[in-house]
Amino acid sequence: xxxxxxxxxxxxxxxxxxxxxxxxxxxxxxxxxxxxxxxxxxxxxxxxxxxxxxxxxxxxxxxxxxxxxxxxxxxxxxxxxxxxxxxxxxxxxxxxxxxxxxxxxxxxxxxxxxxxxxxxxxxxxxxxxxxxxxxxxxxxxxxxxxxxxxxxxxxxxxxxx
Amino acid sequence: xxxxxxxxxxxxxxxxxxxxxxxxxxxxxxxxxxxxxxxxxxxxxxxxxxxxxxxxxxxxxxxxxxxxxxxxxxxxxxxxxxxxxxxxxxxxxxxxxxxxxxxxxxxxxxxxxxxxxxxxxxxxxxxxxxxxxxxxxxxxxxxxxxxxxxxxxxxxxxxxxxxxxxxxxxxxxxxxxxxxxxxxxx
Numbered sequence: 001x002x003x004x005x006x007x008x009x010x011x012x013x014x015x016x017x018x019x020x021x022x023x024x025x026x027x028x029x030x031x032x033x034x035x036x037x038x039x040x041x042x043x044x045x046x047x048x049x050x051x052x053x054x055x056x057x058x059x060x061x062x063x064x065x066x067x068x069x070x071x072x073x074x075x076x077x078x079x080x081x082x083x084x085x086x087x088x089x090x091x092x093x094x095x096x097x098x099x100x101x102x103x104x105x106x107x108x109x110x111x112x113x114x115x116x117x118x119x120x121x122x123x124x125x126x127x128x129x130x131x132x133x134x135x136x137x138x139x140x141x142x143x144x145x146x147x148x149x150x151x152x153x154x155x156x157x158x159x160x161x
Numbered sequence: 162x163x164x165x166x167x168x169x170x171x172x173x174x175x176x177x178x179x180x181x182x183x184x185x186x187x188x189x190x191x192x193x194x195x196x197x198x199x200x201x202x203x204x205x206x207x208x209x210x211x212x213x214x215x216x217x218x219x220x221x222x223x224x225x226x227x228x229x230x231x232x233x234x235x236x237x238x239x240x241x242x243x244x245x246x247x248x249x250x251x252x253x254x255x256x257x258x259x260x261x262x263x264x265x266x267x268x269x270x271x272x273x274x275x276x277x278x279x280x281x282x283x284x285x286x287x288x289x290x291x292x293x294x295x296x297x298x299x300x301x302x303x304x305x306x307x308x309x310x311x312x313x314x315x316x317x318x319x320x321x322x323x324x325x326x327x328x329x330x331x332x333x334x335x336x337x338x339x340x341x342x343x344x345x346x347x
Binding site: 059071 | 179180186188270272273274275293295297300301305335340
């Protein structure tokens with residue numbers, strides 16, 4: 001497993017961007033993050049290769065259930081604490097993108113993470129999956145939120161495996 | 162969060178570092194109906210298998226199945242769950258690793274997944290593992306299905322071989338990828 005890049009957010013970043021080569025079999029993304037929006041939590045998603053079209057299907061599954069979404073412009077896969085959450089709480093998790101450089105199939109991402117927004121409530125497990133309607137090899141990932149920016153100091157590491 | 166998920170998080174969260182070494186990578190061809198990893202060395206603490214595949218001809222909810230060390234006996238337990246519920250299988254002849262996109266799904270849709278088997282070379286306990294998959298079932302109704310599966314093999318033997326098949330016996334779409342890694346703490 002090789003570290004491709006670690007990004008620590010600064011300057012109220014709205015996005016986190018990675019460029020990847022085809023040198024690996026699979027990708028693993030690891031994060032510890034929190035948002036700035038005035039809300040208890042926000043959702044984080046991904047776009048591949050600069051594709052902002054309606055080409056993303058996703059489902060975020062937690063104890064509260066799951067509602068699949070179709071043909072979205074952002075592939076959401078995890079919920080993270082935001083400005084109204086208890087101080088210093090962040091979500092930690094990781095995602096795998098299998099066969100990101102192979103061009104036979106559309107691409108999948110699956111993730112597992114924890115989220116804790118309130119010191120009086122136990123942490124929750126979040127499992128998210130994204131389908132990207134493209135067989136293209138993935139050469140870039142851009143992470144963003146459905147509201148607000150990343151809190152400075154959020155950390156993202158991308159590995160090639 | 163299960164112990165396996167915690168292990169996965171620890172592996173890359175900075176608490177400790179895990180080195181992952183590619184043992185073998187297979188890209189299927191000629192309508193293969195099975196994928197075999199043989200002569201797996203016992204030099205790692207854990208195994209991780211990552212796949213991207215689809216049924217070549219099946220139209221039903223088939224699952225990826227696994228057998229260790231050529232054991233075809235009734236020695237496998239599986240518990241697969243997703244947002245629709247869970248499916249238990251005790252004393253089966255193989256273990257389920259989750260559902261696989263059917264041939265009538267949208268073109269090129271697929272399933273990606275991974276399995277982690279801690280201490281696969283230890284001979285103290287029965288072997289246990291956990292898998293997670295993203296199955297592009299369709300793009301209009303069910304959507305992308307997330308599944309987790311816990312498996313147990315009733316054997317204390319060190320794992321030296323893995324054989325993967327589809328539960329309905331159909332072939333993997335040519336170009337399916339299966340990558341086996343060994344993991345050790347650095």
